[in-house]
Amino acid sequence: MTLKVAKFGGTSLADDIQLVKIKNIIDDDESIKYVVVSAPGKRFKADNKVTDLLYGLKAQHDSNLPYDQILDIIKSRFDVVMMHLGIRLDLSGEYEEMIKNLENGASKDYIASRGEYLNALLTAEYLGYDFVDAKDLVLFDERGRFLEEETNDNIREVLSQHEHAVIPGFYGSRPDGRIKTFSRGGSDITGAIVARAVGADLYENWTDVSGFMITDPRIVPNARHIENITYRELRELSHMGASVLHEDAIYPARKAGIPIVIKNTELPAHPGTLITEEIAEINKERIVTGFAGRKGYSLFSVRKKAIDQDKGFYRKLTGVFEDRDVRIVHLLTGEDSAVLIVPQNEIEESKLDIIDDLEDQLKADNIEFFEDVALVAAVGEGMRKIPGVYECVLDSLTAAGIETGMIYQGLRRTNIIVAVLASEYDRTIRTIYKALEKHGGMKRRSTGKRKPRKV
Secondary structure (H helix, E strand, C coil), rough: CHHHHHHHCCHHHHCHHHHHHHHHHHCCCCCCEEEEEECCCCCCCCCCCHHHHHHHHHHHCCCCCCCCCHHHHHHHHHHHHHHHHCCCCCCCHHHHHHHHHCCCCCCHHHHHHHHHHHHHHHHHHHHEEEEEEHHHHHCCCCCCCCCCCHHHHHHHHHCCCCCEEEEEECECCCCCCEEECCCCCCHHHHHHHHHHHHCCCCCEEEEEECCCCCCCCCCCCCCCCCCCEEEHHHHHHHCCCCCCCCHHHHHHHHHCCCCCEEEEEECCCCEEEEEEECCCHHHCEEECEEEEEEEEEEEEEEECCHHCCCCCCCHHHHHHHCCCCCCCCCCEEEEEEEEEEEHHCCCCCCHHHHHHHHHHHHHHCCEEEEEEEEEEEEEEEEHCCCCCCHHHHHHHHHHHHCCCCCCECCCCCCCCEEEEHHHHHHHHHHHHHHHHHHCCEEEEECCCCCCCCCC
């Protein structure tokens, strides 16, 4: 029988209406044995996440300001859900324990974790599942470093005693029992950790979207849904700014070879997006899986004749940025030129000094500097197997009159990255999207001789 671990995000647990939807999902699928929950999220646009309220509670206390009003709001979030659903669970002792610990100097991690903790207690009661506290499952060392293998063994042993369980996400504990939260990825990481430990056949990550789109539908109306994506493609899109699962959140499941599916609580019948190690058979003809990008970069272009003959040139070039603790996001080199992309916010105070240092140390023939640059990436394993994709992208941008500061394709030929002015960001994505549709409808052609196609 299939074994699934299901993680539900904050929007899926925002109120009693959402909790009913979750129960229906679980009741309809007997293979879901373990459920990981986030703290309740926003019920409407102007609402607050419970975790943010808890951070506010801690801040008020630490500033010697009254926090009773925030505490009452937090209590009401859970009390209203229980009242509407007829859940008989007394949380008064839990609130008293939290405030007692707060007054005794409890850490921010402990206070923030109470959203997941209380929500897991409530959800377990509603579903009729066992409650298992994450502090007894997820282990960190004294310095707050996650103990991966110890946690894996511990979860496997503890959950073997529970046929069904609800587990709060986001946190674990140090050896002395103090609560430690994950720095990012939160409950997503917990879900993947649990899936690996119990040997799940599938890890379901339930949220408020039906998986991933090939690109932002606000930029490309009617952008298609991605049915299947590989871990490598997901990592690349995430790195380039796509709002997808962070790499840390999927690593435990990937390590164990467990597929992940992103599902929508509002549309449970929708297939969502399946994340696997290898591309699914049905998608092997696909050229591009997705487009992503990010604004907020600056570009330095350095020209000097016969750079390759200047020993130490690249050490001096990168050293100028390293000395000012500026990250180099991309470095593209040629026989007589080098292009660097850096985060704009990291050079706001030093850009003129950087230009002076480049001129002094490199004796370059020409240095150009551009602000408000955006990076756009097309990502897809299928690019490796069909010729002409790079040429198609380049020709389409030239035909559209979009000037590029850099265009690069990695050695594996699974991505193409373009640097353009931020004002051309949307138009660049639309241009590349349309060009690659013409090139092959985002699919590899399965018949005939494949040749590069001009746009």
